[in-house]
Amino acid sequence: LMVHWWAERRSTQVSSLVLSSTTPDKSARSSKMSQVKSFKKLCAVCFGVALLSLTVSACTVNSGNGESDISFSNIEACATRSYQYLPKEQLNTGMTISYEIAPEAVWEDGSHITADDFKATWDATLNTPGSLSTSGYDQVISVEAGRSDKQVVVTLKSVYAPYKILFSSLIKADSVEDTSDISQDFLDLIPFSGRAYKMESWNKERLVFVRNEMYWGDDQAVARKVVIVPVPESEDEISSIESGKIDFVVRQFFQEEKPVLEQDNIASAVASGSNFESIWLNQKCGPFADDIFRSAFIKSIDLDRLLSEVYKPIAPSAELLQCGPITARDYCTGNEFANSYDLIEAIKIMEGNGWKRNEIGYWEKDGVVPEIRWVSNTGNTRRERAQSYLIPLLQEAGFNVSADNCDVECYLQKRLPSMDYDLAMVTSTSHPDPGYLTKLFSCDQIPSPVNGFVGDNRWGWCNDEASDLLYAADEETDPVLRASTVRQVLRLMAADHVLLPVFQFPNTGIWRTDKVGGPIEGELSSPAPFSNFNQWLDVDGDGEIVIGVEQWPKCLNPITQCFDSPWMALTTVLSVSPGAFKTTNDGRYVVTNLLSGEPVISVR
Template identity: 25%
Template structure:
């Protein structure tokens, strides 16, 4: 399963920090296979003049988004991110080269008008309006700041990064002029806004937490809600006739829940028109044989991770045990077994802030390198010893048993689980499985911290530092996306503050690596491998597929004539 990481917006960003390989297919020397084999975007790019006017496209959800506020702690999912580009206000657009630019449909300009003190000015497109007919104004920005700055504990944001450093959001020359004054330097200022939500449904904790639960009260995109059926788990969008931007080519977009294992069959039957293959080799191989499918790949900041829970009284609350688990896992063998058919020379990912193909990436993972002998020493030091003739380590008469939680129907998670169980068994750790309902996985297990270990995918953003703060900082009163409640004994929070105060891009990249090095020492989590962004898409569907560091523009998606 996948979650989006984002701190200040849907996709927080580091200005000018990302660089992608320019190639698109074909083997070239050097670097990871993903850099050599995947370009910045592969979507069957076509001018809209070559597309039919009208029609529907069917897209799959892996799970039903019960919370439609992407900024709320239960809302940050890849499924909602995919929908959000069609129906939500999106002031900035992620580009395939890893940069962002103002979305002209919502912003006519976005500038940093002062660095000391830091002040940003956003000018809203006067045509921009919500589906209830009201204009988008500075008050909407102010409501988003108040909801997501962490000052009122009744709000439950996924992250407070960026907004927590803002002192005020004020009206400028008119209602479409927004002045954002920072109390602390925040170098990734463009990342404070992802999807913008309306003040009319965002101005109180109840509105923020509950108005978007099970419903979508207001939209502001090229499409609007036609049908939302939580029982049948179907969402149908239709063109919004009041949309002021480029007219979409499609009449409707239909999203329906289809479990990962069922998606290839649904694709073959025509029930869905695209499948997010990701690292699923079985799906990849099945779609390779489908004559209607086009396999589209792109380099992307998506990666698999093994998360730990530091709950008091459990084995993983001891950093030595977490380090031992990391050293007991042969990530190279795991990656090859799981996605070798898609990325033949896959290798371990050794950084949690930057991915390969992204400026700033370096190997910081020596602490977690595969070394079963050292893993055994760490466990011995932690008091978990192997009894004579035994296979499972014990401490005070209790066996060293750790549960791995993952959602039912996710073959990649299950396959990884079998490998982790085998590898960790060799160093005396017994791994058991807790397979849970896919629709309860995020809210009842991940968000609630109801697990010991869990494997999943992080869907990265163009803002690798600010999008990571909610994942890696520790606040006992607001867990954010630090689902395992891993404490901060290495000064990680202070390093994030240092990064935000650094406006020099090169210097900020170095601080990002210092954060990652501290995370290795903390035994925070174990990055496994960079996940391929691979999609199987109907051949005649244009401008949709593997977007890499970019994002879908639903006004250009359509069927070729």
């Protein structure tokens, strides 16, 4: 699901303007970001076909293997740094997946869902400029119809264990002119649907779903209309529930809201969730490109105190998430990231490598005091509370940290995807299969000139051994061996100080019992906690169910950076686009009604 927009790809000339930490004002940053977007398109096209030597010089390729490099200690160098990692040659000869599409499966206009739609999804994902991630689809050699257009035969060049993550949201082939470039499609509407509802309208204020009269499934839409509206501030969510402005909202739980939740006609349920928050460090460039500096910084953060100060109010029984960027316990021992705090050792590391405290107490080397820009989205009280608590402690420990926040659109669509940050707190979604780790952490997934600035590894972590293990895990069909391989990767992450996992959020659903009913809690633990709204009841008979969400998508394209927003995926694509598998409330992948049964897997 989650979550990954990240198509702000940069060039040497323009990024040096935009990524500077001394950009004077927001309007200047916005103007320069526009320059990046324009130049990015030119750079990506020219690099891809290698036409002009001028473009090659603008997209200079530099080698990198994950080691510290003084040349990239400056954030302006981010666009020029590349990684020459190549996955090891596969030990197998590939696999074939045969899907049988349900005979009755049709789109909203009555046309049949066929192999052409699977092929269009593969083509769009693999070739659209600015595609969020090609991981998995880059293993596919062909997608063809079998004995009929209702049978899909997908041929892969290697065994791909996490195949269930493929084709999770289909693109209707007839909805686009060119399936190899859909970057300019779906600007203000997704016009197709293979689910119970179809999208009637979308704008900045509301999204309206109406029944898809051609839907073939047993889980037909119950309510005539479902409306989704943005309610970004936590206080507004609660007041909107109290006033009846919205019927349902899902959010993190705060103890101080308990009296509100105990009122008549307001119900709530808390369930374990698949979202987790971590502290991430940009290793591609900036101060954390230095392994020594990064190690000492990580050892200066007391996560136990942070948990008590920021997360205990959310859930008094909260415990630190110490597995890493994963919540599926089969793939971790549970202590990979334990005992990271050691302030005395941090001081020894810095002093032993030539760092000294200057007159105001900050670490300095060769006359330079690294500036650490901690970016977050304004209005997120939890993250702002974390900044208010941790920044003074980190400054006291000698690190020149400052808040560098912007609104959620800037944060998700610009700063994080362009890696214009040093430190960030990011909420991610863990999936039942660890295959998602490859696209997030392998060296070849770091956006760079070598891969045309495509990839989800926005942290810049490159460890050849870990990348080899990730690809080996994707190839391993023995679940025990695969789990062991993933655990090795998590240990390498901890040793390289890639991140600090903090907390796995519970999901809390809050709703008005006098306005909405049915299986409200049915999917509350899943990555899509209100994905079953087609089964909800319009109790008050006003003709619609209104769902409030804390973030609002700024675009609807299901292939490009738009899809990196979990809220975009939850509110739009997953509600209209059929897929081969879905994640259940208890954390399993199951075949959807798009297929007649389990696909047939054969290894060549």
